[in-house]
Amino acid sequence: xxxxxxxxxxxxxxxxxxxxxxCEHESLAECSVAERPESPKADFSEESNEKVIFLLSRSSGLxxxxxxxxxxxxxxxxxxxxxxxxxxxMGEVTGxxxxxxxxxxxxxxxxxxxxxxxxxxxxxxxxxTSEMRSKLRSVVREFEESFAFLRNADGVEDAxxxxxxxxxxxxxxxxxxxxxxxxxxGSDWRDIHxxxxxxxxxxxxxxxxYYLKSGESIKEAAHSQGLSIQEVKSLVSEAVWRNLVYxxxxxADDDILALSEKSSSVLLSPGNPMKISSPTLKMLASLNSRxxxxxxxxxxxxxxxxxxLLEVGTLINQGYVQRIPLERRFVLLHECVLSRxxxxxxxxxxxxxxxxxxxxxxxxxxxxxxxxxxIRFRRNLTARCVIDDTMTPADLDNMYEAVxxxxxxxxxxPLMASRVNKDIVLLAEDQCRRTWISHLMDTAL
Amino acid sequence: MVSVLIVDDDQxxxxxxxxxxxxxxxxxxxHAFDGAExxxxxxxxxxxxxxxxxxxxxxMMSGATATRQIQHLDPSSRILFLSADETVRxxxxxxxxxxxxxxxxRSAILxxxxxxxxxxxxxxxx
Numbered sequence: 337x338x339x340x341x342x343x344x345x346x347x348x349x350x351x352x353x354x355x356x357x358x359c360e361h362e363s364l365a366e367c368s369v370a371e372r373p374e375s376p377k378a379d380f381s382e383e384s385n386e387k388v389i390f391l392l393s394r395s396s397g398l399x400x401x402x403x404x405x406x407x408x409x410x411x412x413x414x415x416x417x418x419x420x421x422x423x424x425x426m427g428e429v430t431g432x433x434x435x436x437x438x439x440x441x442x443x444x445x446x447x448x449x450x451x452x453x454x455x456x457x458x459x460x461x462x463x464x465t466s467e468m469r470s471k472l473r474s475v476v477r478e479f480e481e482s483f484a485f486l487r488n489a490d491g492v493e494d495a496x497x498x499x500x501x502x503x504x505x506x507x508x509x510x511x512x513x514x515x516x517x518x519x520x521x522g523s524d525w526r527d528i529h530x531x532x533x534x535x536x537x538x539x540x541x542x543x544x545x546y547y548l549k550s551g552e553s554i555k556e557a558a559h560s561q562g563l564s565i566q567e568v569k570s571l572v573s574e575a576v577w578r579n580l581v582y583x584x585x586x587x588a589d590d591d592i593l594a595l596s597e598k599s600s601s602v603l604l605s606p607g608n609p610m611k612i613s614s615p616t617l618k619m620l621a622s623l624n625s626r627x628x629x630x631x632x633x634x635x636x637x638x639x640x641x642x643x644x645l646l647e648v649g650t651l652i653n654q655g656y657v658q659r660i661p662l663e664r665r666f667v668l669l670h671e672c673v674l675s676r677x678x679x680x681x682x683x684x685x686x687x688x689x690x691x692x693x694x695x696x697x698x699x700x701x702x703x704x705x706x707x708x709x710x711i712r713f714r715r716n717l718t719a720r721c722v723i724d725d726t727m728t729p730a731d732l733d734n735m736y737e738a739v740x741x742x743x744x745x746x747x748x749x750p751l752m753a754s755r756v757n758k759d760i761v762l763l764a765e766d767q768c769r770r771t772w773i774s775h776l777m778d779t780a781l
Numbered sequence: 782m783v784s785v786l787i788v789d790d791d792q793x794x795x796x797x798x799x800x801x802x803x804x805x806x807x808x809x810x811x812h813a814f815d816g817a818e819x820x821x822x823x824x825x826x827x828x829x830x831x832x833x834x835x836x837x838x839x840x841m842m843s844g845a846t847a848t849r850q851i852q853h854l855d856p857s858s859r860i861l862f863l864s865a866d867e868t869v870r871x872x873x874x875x876x877x878x879x880x881x882x883x884x885x886x887r888s889a890i891l892x893x894x895x896x897x898x899x900x901x902x903x904x905x906x907x
Contacts, residue, residue: 478865478884481791481838503865506885666800733796769806776804777892780885781797781863 384582385655386468386508387445387460390416391479393486394454400486401479401497403504407528407579419447419458452476454487463655465596470661470729471507478503498533501577510573511780512659513554514588515565516645519572521550521581530578537574544571545580553586586649589630590774592660592668593623593648597725599656615640616647625660625723626668628775662779663732667721669772670739674711675718676764677746682717684751690717697745707731707738783899784810786830788819788847789863790839798834805892816842820850823858831899833860835878837869845869845876852877859898863891 390402399416448459450472457476461468482500525545532538547561558568575581587593595603603610603620612620615636622632629648633641651657682690691713698708710722719742721735746752747761785807787798792814799809810830813819816839823829833851837844844862851858862873865884873881879898882891 474885477791477793481836482866484838499866499868502867503884511885511887662797662801666804669804736800766806769804773805776801777887777889779801779888781801781888781891 385462385465385653387462388415389457389459389472389475389504389508391476392416392420392456392458394451394456395488400483401500401504403501403577404579405508415447415458415460419449419456448472450476452480455480461655463596463599465655465658466594466661466664466725466727466729466732467658468655470663471511473729475504475507502533505573505577507780509576509583510569512585513569513572513583514586514591515553515555516586516588517554517572518584518586518646518649519548519550519552519554519557519575519581520584521545521548525575525580528578528580530580532574532578541571541574541580544568545575548581550581583653584646584649585652586645587629587652587659588778589628590778591629592625592627592665592775593629593632593652593657594625594660594664595620595623595725596655596658599725603651603656612647613640613643616644619644619648620651620657623657625664661729661732662776663729663736664723665772665775665779667723667732667735667739669768669776670736670743671719671721672768672771673765674739674743674746676768677743677761678713678717678719680760680764681746681749681752685749687717693749694719694742694746697742701738701741701745705734705738705741707735708741710735711738711742782806782808783832783895784808784828784830785895786811786813786819786822786826786833788813788816788833788839788844789836790814791836794836801888801891802895805888807892807895815839816844816847816850819847820854823851824854829855829858831859832895833858834895835860835862835873837862837864837866837873845872848873848876848878861894861898 384405386405388402388404388406390399392399397417397420399413402413402416446461446464448461448464448469450457450459450469455476457472457479459468459472479500483496530538532541544557544561544563548557549560552560554565554568554572557563557572558565561568563571572581572583576583603612604617608617618636619632622635629645633644636644648657652659678690678694681693685693694713698711702708712720712722714720719739721739723732723735727735752761785802787795787809789795789798795812795814799812802809811822811826813822818841819833819835820842823833835844835848839847844864848860848862851860856877860878862870862878862881863884863886864873864881867883870881870883880894882894
């Protein structure tokens, strides 16, 4: 199944990554806005970090499912042949069946590979982000569950993937849309012939696009067309999925952002080669995967908020900046619970003994949970998980388990076993829930 | 605290759902990895879970069949289907599911649905 199949008409340039090639403006924000008006020449394909996704059968080497995020970017069938050959070659050479790997070609093409039991998911992006790998992982998992009967099949009709195609669309597009996300529409959208799951969806999308002004946010479009936010998100997702429009993924207030791997060497390099405005540079430099967008905006000054968000949206599109994946949010929530429990234990046995108890627990559990080695105990008796850009969702899962182990050890401390202390533990968990729940509400499952 | 029984054959889904639901203040009362195990667990559980989150495609017994059997055992059981495959919606609803939630689903909507159906159960109990 290919969501783009059936498209004809306007030829578009390929998805070769350049930093706003047509931009002659002084700053990144101006470049972003400059592309807003409808223009026959508008090519928003550069706005998309993701280029192609395909799922490859381990046994046959065939790709039963693929989707091009950018029209005419890269041929999924050609790429799947390359990945199958590469995987098989490396397997022969090393004798290993690696489930997660990536290959970087030049500075702007990365193939992210996430293996399941019998399916290998491959995502071609400009820059790898944990967020994209996490999404790829959920797509592979869903495919293996939904199409277990295809495990030994040689070929199948595309039509059976129509429901799955919608799932992938929701994971990669709808899940990332905030009310502030901006829709970029070229004037050629009418000339692109696409297939929709049903005529009524086609009618609704076409009507929506007809009245949509390029550069409108989801919220503005909902207001101007009298639709709910969710309706607009669905329509926009359908249009993005068929390459009729592109998105600038402006982050929501509750989003927690992080720089993607090796981005800081580009974004924060001397001389500011990407012409990023000072308030945005300040915000980028403060990204530590812990604070929400709204709290960081307060630091840079609310009068710069719109400009900063627009620039950050551009960087999200290009894969320099990412929303932290769900796995990382779970770790942060767990870290909060651990810190609260340490505070409770400190009230019972004192700070020094608490720290010592945690250190001993870490040492004892290290073999079973090596990620315990990444937990630091600070002077104020809070726990900090050391998380870096290269950690995969699976690593973060392991980190979560490691923190969970420590929480369990504290809960079973002999002096924590009384009824009163159990209530305090529940209270600590509840307090963390209150702090963190807003960061978990917008998660796609 | 609303209790939830998770029924899915995917270990990772169990992990993610448990972490998310616990974080949102729900209690996980049990896990089942196929339809037959779900029926067996449901029979043994006392008290019964407020909500059962049910997957469709599972080995041994499908979600729809398990739903039918659980509903037969206890017509007041509250089962929410969670699947990416819209084509099984009708079958799930016919089997006695209260609602069908299409994956990927936003966590906020999942929490809302669980609370909605759990509170309607409490109302009818009282």
